[in-house]
Amino acid sequence: MNLTLKIWRQKGPNDKGQMVDYKVTDISEHMSFLEMIDVLNEQLVEKDKEPVAFDHDCREGICGMCSMYINGEAHGPDRGITTCQLHMRSFKNGDTITIEPFRAASFPVIKDLVVDRMAFERIQQAGGFISVNTSGNTQDANAIPISKHAADQAMDAATCIGCGACVATCKNSSAMLFVAAKVSQYALLPQGQVEATDRVLNMVKQMDDEGFGNCTNTAACEVECPKGISLENIARMNREFLKASL
Amino acid sequence: MSEFLSSSLARKYAMALSAFFLIFFLLMHVIINLLSIFSEDAFNIASHFMGTNPLIQFAMQPVLIFGVIFHFVMGFILELKNKKAQGVKYFKDNGAANSTWMSRNMLYSGLAILAFIVLHLIDFWIPELKYKYIDVLPEDPNRYFYELQHKFISPVRVAAYVIAFIFLALHLLHGFQSAFQSMGINNKYTKSIKKIAKIYAIIIPLLFSMIALFHYFNQ
Numbered sequence: 268m269n270l271t272l273k274i275w276r277q278k279g280p281n282d283k284g285q286m287v288d289y290k291v292t293d294i295s296e297h298m299s300f301l302e303m304i305d306v307l308n309e310q311l312v313e314k315d316k317e318p319v320a321f322d323h324d325c326r327e328g329i330c331g332m333c334s335m336y337i338n339g340e341a342h343g344p345d346r347g348i349t350t351c352q353l354h355m356r357s358f359k360n361g362d363t364i365t366i367e368p369f370r371a372a373s374f375p376v377i378k379d380l381v382v383d384r385m386a387f388e389r390i391q392q393a394g395g396f397i398s399v400n401t402s403g404n405t406q407d408a409n410a411i412p413i414s415k416h417a418a419d420q421a422m423d424a425a426t427c428i429g430c431g432a433c434v435a436t437c438k439n440s441s442a443m444l445f446v447a448a449k450v451s452q453y454a455l456l457p458q459g460q461v462e463a464t465d466r467v468l469n470m471v472k473q474m475d476d477e478g479f480g481n482c483t484n485t486a487a488c489e490v491e492c493p494k495g496i497s498l499e500n501i502a503r504m505n506r507e508f509l510k511a512s513l
Numbered sequence: 514m515s516e517f518l519s520s521s522l523a524r525k526y527a528m529a530l531s532a533f534f535l536i537f538f539l540l541m542h543v544i545i546n547l548l549s550i551f552s553e554d555a556f557n558i559a560s561h562f563m564g565t566n567p568l569i570q571f572a573m574q575p576v577l578i579f580g581v582i583f584h585f586v587m588g589f590i591l592e593l594k595n596k597k598a599q600g601v602k603y604f605k606d607n608g609a610a611n612s613t614w615m616s617r618n619m620l621y622s623g624l625a626i627l628a629f630i631v632l633h634l635i636d637f638w639i640p641e642l643k644y645k646y647i648d649v650l651p652e653d654p655n656r657y658f659y660e661l662q663h664k665f666i667s668p669v670r671v672a673a674y675v676i677a678f679i680f681l682a683l684h685l686l687h688g689f690q691s692a693f694q695s696m697g698i699n700n701k702y703t704k705s706i707k708k709i710a711k712i713y714a715i716i717i718p719l720l721f722s723m724i725a726l727f728h729y730f731n732q
Contacts, residue, residue: 273604286604339607365605372600438608438617439595471522480598481521481591483619484691490611502699505522509697512517 268294268360272307274319275367277376284376286365296356300343301326301333303355304366320379326351328493331428334435335380336367341432341491349430349493369435373442373478386477387429387445393473394466395449397458408458417455424451426494433488433496439480444488446474447504448496454507464511471508524591529695531584532688536713538577543717546724553658560657564641585627592620615687622684629677636664665728674725678718685714 269292277284291307298306301323308318324332333350337343343353358364366380374382399405413421427448434442450467453459459466482501489498517523545563549556563569608617615622640660644650665671689710693699698706 275604284601336603339603339605340610344610367603367605370599370601370603372598374600376601436611438599438612440598440600441595468516471520472516475519475521478598479521480595481524482695483591483595483616484687484694485612485616487608487611498694499699502694502697504697505525505695506697508520508522509526512523 268296268355268358268362270294270303270358270361271363273363273365274380275376276319276379277368279378280375286367294355296354298355299326299351300335300337300353300355301351320377320381322381323351328352329428331430334369334382334384334431336369336435338365341369341436342430342493346490347493347495349428349432352493369431371431371434371440371479373440374431374434382431384429384431386479387431387442389477390442390446390470390473391429391449394462394469395453397453397462411457413456421452421455424448424455424496424500427452427492427496428494430493432491432493434479436487436491437480437482438485438487439483441482441488442474442477442479443482443501443504444492444496444498446470447500450504450507451500454503463507467504467507467511471504521594524587525695528584528587528591529692531580531587532692534580535584536685536689536692538580539717540713543720543724547720549658549661550724550727556661557655557657561652561654564645564657565652581630585623588620588623613687615683616691619684619687622680625677625680626684629674629680632670632673632677636670662728662732665725666732668729671725671729675722678722678725681721682714682718685717686711689714 269290272289272291273286274289275284276287289307289311291303291310294303294306301321304319304321311318322332322334324330326333328349328351331349333342335342335350337350337353342348342350343357345353345357368374368376368380368382369384373386374384377383425448427445429445431445433444434440450470453466454463484498484501486498489496545556545559548559637660690707693703693706693710
């Protein structure tokens with residue numbers, strides 16, 4: 268298929284940036300979206316032009332690196348997938364596709380479609396962990412009884428890959444779904460109880476310090492999340508924060 | 514404590530709690546207004562009680578005024594902070610693909626309601642203050658129904674009220690159920706809560722509209 272691409276090009280963090288039109292031809296419907304960008308970049312290199320910079324790593328929906336805003340939606344029009352799992356069969360011959368970086372003041376553009384998502388790392392470092400005794404006296408995790416329901420919910424929360432689609436899609440650029448997933452995965456397990464109070468207070472403080480917006484419960488993040496992280500996690504974080512603050 | 518109060522989550526709790534208070538007030542308001550459809554005397558008795566009871570006048574009314582102002586001011590503060598957090602706007606943003614119009618436009622429905630509140634205060638509250646405290650006219654327990662009916666002679670005013678109630682419905686359709694989520698309530702009862710909130714969001718503005726239209730057509 269032949270496509271027109273409108274892609275955000277920005278030379279660096281201080282460049283103003285703009286949308287630039289490109290034509291790509293002979294795109295197979297079996298290609299992934301990132302492979303289509305690879306084809307475009309090959310064409311650009313052959314013409315001695317600057318290829319489009321974009322984030323990618325595992326290309327199988329695990330790492331959370333790919334971060335494109337395609338036709339007005341994070342990771343494109345399909346549900347429950349990352350950009351690398353989006354295939355060209357989701358588009359038609361002759362389509363015009365807009366491709367932009369994930370937008371948020373806390374996700375500054377580094378170049379073209381590459382954004383700095385270190386804010387997520389700093390939030391994680393503020394409390395998204397449990398302090399484990401590694402002296403050899405660590406209790407066997409299997410010896411701690413955990414209900415199947417709690418284990419399943421914790422696992423569901425832990426599937427968050429920190430891609431930032433929640434922030435990108437939120438009209439307020441709120442990071443609540445990401446932070447809530449990280450708080451929840453520990454709040455649901457006995458191992459997470461010891462540091463529960465500090466964790467939620469510190470992570471929310473870091474989230475606010477990073478300049479993310481306030482959640483207004485539009486639920487767009489839940490819809491666009493490639494891992495289907497539920498809004499229940501935000502409600503749980505709201506409870507945890509209230510409990511920790513009082 | 515100061516860290517808690519300045520946190521984004523505290524702002525969410527504040528919005529939700531003030532919303533619950535205003536939702537309860539709307540229910541009380543519509544019940545009293547409904548009396549005007551069924552009985553002129555009952556409406557006059559209820560209005561006279563509300564207008565002269567010191568507890569309502571000097572305790573509940575200031576709390577209500579504070580609640581309304583707080584909800585609006587906090588809403589605007591949140592909106593400004595959220596605008597700052599957004600950074601550069603998208604060239605193409607398909608919000609309709611993942612969220613409702615109501616949830617994305619709470620600011621605009623809120624502004625329409627704010628404009629209506631100003632009109633409503635000019636219509637009823639300011640004349641009431643003038644009657645009581647400026648003109649210092651003798652108390653007449655039977656004046657309320659006539660004053661209400663008189664306001665709905667104008668079709669323009671009735672239309673403005675009905676339009677405002679549509680915006681109120683749109684605001685409540687997202688706001689009511691959203692307040693539960695903000696307070697951390699998302700559990701097995703959430704489906705029922707959403708249904709009740711939806712019914713409330715439609716019924717209450719519908720009743721307010723019916724009252725305005727009833728008095729317009731029964732002059």
